[in-house]
Amino acid sequence: MMTTTELAQVLFSTALQPSDELSPFQIRQAVDARLCACGGDPSRCASYVAQEAGDHPETYVRRMRWALGAVADAYATAVAA
Secondary structure: OOOHHHHHHHHHOOOOOOOOOOOHHHHHHHHHHHHHHOOOOHHHHHHHHHHHHHHOHHHHHHHHHHHHHHHHHHHHHHHHO
């Protein structure tokens, strides 16, 4: 089982944007698809996150906060269902 932080790193590495109106299902689906694209290795997504943090520190914090909140909500919904 992945942690919220790991899931957020995977979501962060997708093309989804905080301005998109996404359902919890769409977020979980995007995380699953991106994780598959990374060969099931969340550390590959984490390396992308680190690269983005270095290249775009001005947007990193806002995007990571969004990713953390989005996966917390999306996966809480999945557990409650």
